[in-house]
Amino acid sequence: MNSTFLIKSVQLDENNIWNIQLKLVDNIWDIDFGERSIFSPNGDQIVIRHLSKENEQFIAFKLLLDMILRLDQTKYSKDELLEFCRSKYANDPIEIKKIKDFEDNYESNDAVKWYTKNCFLYRLLNQSLRTEIINSIVKMRYYIYDVHNQLAQLQSSFIESLNGQTNLILYRGQTMAKNELDKIRENCGSFISMNSFLSATQEKQVAVVFSGDGETSNPNEVSVIYEMMIDTNIRSTPYAKIKSFIPDEEEILFSMGPIFRIEHVDESDNHVSYVKLTMVHLEDELWNKLTKHLN
Structure with missing residues (x-):
């Protein structure tokens, strides 16, 4: 029979022996x-x-x-x-x-x-x-x-609606702290993951509006537009258009944790930064290197 224990404390005593205090858990969800x-x-x-x-x-x-x-x-x-x-x-x-x-x-x-x-x-x-x-x-x-x-x-029907299109460009506009944009700029070629569910659009102008179009009320923030290149053959993170739920918008919703490679960051004349991203397949060579110790 398998038992579940919660680690309550870990201490090193005077004899250089680790003492680990465990508590038996009847229900993991408790x-x-x-x-x-x-x-x-x-x-x-x-x-x-x-x-x-x-x-x-x-x-x-x-x-x-x-x-x-x-x-x-x-x-x-x-x-x-x-x-x-x-x-x-x-x-x-x-x-x-x-x-x-x-x-x-x-x-x-x-x-x-x-x-x-x-x-x-x-x-x-x-x-x-x-x-x-x-x-x-x-x-x-x-x-x-x-x-x-x-x-x-919903993903399968959305992909079918693209009529064989294999490269999809999506946009997401937002304001961002300057230091966070600097961190992205310094890590071109590396991976980022979005922690929560992620909304994007096929309409670039919609993203421009959400970015603030170069005008932000906070001097420590900047207007940013993610330009995301999606290979529609990649199905590692579910995503779909949810227009049927919000008819007035062309919103694409990604599930948690999509992974992108930062390609480069471009600056526009109207003070909007464009972050070019490419969605990554979980079997990408660099991803394998990232997680090889789990195998």
């Missing part, structure tokens, strides 16, 4: 990891992870997500999600009403539709993934599973 992250020690929100410098954290985070996506959907996991959401919005009657609506009416094929709503699910999901707080991610597992798998289901 473990409370607290509001801390083993992946982001400072508790900062991580939108981009530079894999050449943060390999161990990235691999550990990805293994956690892979584990969650292998779990069965249960009433327990849904109830835990509801309890978590209610605890975060206990003083917000509007969101509490939406949580009740989710409890009564949600079905798995509504996952992406709920993601597009401006409500508790979208905010808690991406906050949990960006802060990498294990407790929060585990409690969100019911919904994470559904969004990921619905995108995987």
Whole structure:
């Protein structure tokens, strides 16, 4: 019989012997990891992870997500999600009403539709993934599973709608701290991974608007547009157009953790920086080097 133990403490005694204190756990989901992250020690929100410098954290985070996506959907996991959401919005009657609506009416094929709503699910999901707080991610597992798998289901029909197009260019506009852009510029040729679900568009002008078009209210921020080259034969991270859920937009939604190679950074005349990215297949030679110690 397999047993699960939680490591409570590790100490080196005066005889140079390591003492490891363990606690037997009856139910792994009853473990409370607290509001801390083993992946982001400072508790900062991580939108981009530079894999050449943060390999161990990235691999550990990805293994956690892979584990969650292998779990069965249960009433327990849904109830835990509801309890978590209610605890975060206990003083917000509007969101509490939406949580009740989710409890009564949600079905798995509504996952992406709920993601597009401006409500508790979208905010808690991406906050949990960006802060990498294990407790929060585990409690969100019911919904994470559904969004990921619905995108995987929608991906095939989206690829078919491209009528044989194998190279797809997508754009994402946003403001970014100058030091983060400098870090990207200094790491051309290396990998980055996007921590949370990622929205992009086929319409360049839409991305320009979201970037601020060269005008930012914060002097420490700049306008950035990701220009992403997607080989449609790559299926390592599910993605699909979600226009049927938001008819007025041409939004493409990626599941968690797409991996890109930074090709180069170009500056435009209107103070917008274009970061050229290429989506990477998990069997890419450099990816194999990154994870070879796991084999």
